[in-house]
Amino acid sequence: EADIYQTPRYLVIGTGKKITLECSQTMGHDKMYWYQQDPGMELHLIHYSYGVNSTEKGDLSSESTVSRIRTEHFPLTLESARPSHTSQYLCASSHTGSGNTIYFGEGSWLTVV
Amino acid sequence: AQSVTQPDIHITVSEGASLELRCNYSYGATPYLFWYVQSPGQGLQLLLKYFSGDTLVQGIKGFEAEFKRSQSSFNLRKPSVHWSDAAEYFCAVAPNTGGFKTIFGAGTRLFVKA
Numbered sequence: 001e002a003d004i005y006q007t008p009r010y011l012v013i014g015t016g017k018k019i020t021l022e023c024s025q026t027m028g029h030d031k032m033y034w035y036q037q038d039p040g041m042e043l044h045l046i047h048y049s050y051g052v053n054s055t056e057k058g059d060l061s062s063e064s065t066v067s068r069i070r071t072e073h074f075p076l077t078l079e080s081a082r083p084s085h086t087s088q089y090l091c092a093s094s095h096t097g098s099g100n101t102i103y104f105g106e107g108s109w110l111t112v113v
Numbered sequence: 114a115q116s117v118t119q120p121d122i123h124i125t126v127s128e129g130a131s132l133e134l135r136c137n138y139s140y141g142a143t144p145y146l147f148w149y150v151q152s153p154g155q156g157l158q159l160l161l162k163y164f165s166g167d168t169l170v171q172g173i174k175g176f177e178a179e180f181k182r183s184q185s186s187f188n189l190r191k192p193s194v195h196w197s198d199a200a201e202y203f204c205a206v207a208p209n210t211g212g213f214k215t216i217f218g219a220g221t222r223l224f225v226k227a
Contacts, residue, residue, distance in 0.1 A: 005185075042219040043157075043203070090156050099164055100130055100207065102215055104156035 003027060004105035006091050011038045012111045021076045023091030032074040033102065035090040036060060043090065049074060057092055081112040116204050119218040127226050128193050134189040138205030146187040147205040147215075148178055150220050163187065166186050172196070178206060201224045 004025045014017055025032065035058075045058030049068040055086040063085070065080050074093075078085055091105040116139045125131050138144065149157040156208050161172025168180040177199045189202060201222050207215035 004154075005200070038221075040201075040222070041218045092156075099162070101145075101147065101159065101162055102205075102217075103159060104149075106156040109154070 002040065004093055004103060006089075006105040006108045008108060010109045010111075012113060015082055015112055017081050017112075019078050019081055019110070021089055021091075021110070023074045023076070023105060025074075025091075025093045025103075025105075026096070027093070027103075028071065029093035029095045029103075030071070031094045031096065032079070033092040033094075034058075034066060034076050034089075035065075037088045037090055037092065037094065037107075039065065039088070049089065062073050073076065077085055081110075083112045086111050093109065115156075115206070115216055117216050117218040119202075119205055119221045120203055121204075121221045122219075123222040123224060125224040125226060128196050129193050130195045132189075132191045132198070132223070134204075134223070136187045136189065136218060138185050138187065138204075138206045140185070140206055140208075142208070144206040144208055145177075145180065146167050146180060147207070148172065148176070148189045149185075149217075150174075151201045151203065152170045152208065153200075160189070160202075194223075194225055196225045196227065199223055 006024045009077040028040045030051050032049045035043040037043050044060035046062040047066040049055050092102045094102045118137045125160050147162045148160040151157045163170045163180050201220045203216040203220045
């Protein structure tokens with residue numbers, strides 16, 4: 001099992017604010033992911049990373065950006081939040097050597113007012 | 114096109130009754146297969162996975178799943194449901210390279226009645 005930590009778990013911010021959702025994993029997984037999920041809906045991959053200094057956009061277009069400067073850390077940033085960004089953001093990771101099974105953090109709930 | 118279908122949006126079962134959640138996939142080769150569970154406000158927790166070998170896979174919390182190649186299915190089962198099993202369940206498929214190419218189904222919401 002992977003230990004993946006997301007902070008904050010819940011965030012309410014005003015429109016136009018810059019926010020960063022933090023994600024760290026302690027299992028040395030090489031791949032990391034960000035998914036977006038609206039309540040009761042399916043998951044959409046918005047960003048992924050193969051390793052340090054590697055970031056790619058996922059299937060769902062997102063105005064957010066990510067960085068991967070350290071293996072264990074994969075933060076997501078919104079430069080100017082809007083109400084349409086209100087959603088749950090799930091960070092995840094996997095290891096190439098173990099079949100790339102994806103393990104998830106507990107999620108960050110973002111509400112933009 | 115590669116896809117995962119969970120035909121049931123929601124299912125209601127009585128506590129103590131058996132459960133089967135359906136999952137069908139469309140994939141070019143035998144994929145890796147997964148079931149996850151998500152409690153309200155939480156992330157997804159891996160219940161079980163199938164890579165190869167025995168087609169009946171045991172997972173955590175008393176769940177099992179059976180891979181049927183001829184039916185392109187990977188149904189999740191539990192012989193006796195507990196109230197704490199009420200949650201959203203996601204089936205997922207991935208190539209043997211896994212990772213970002215993992216495809217998740219839309220989920221099935223399980224309600225448990227007393």
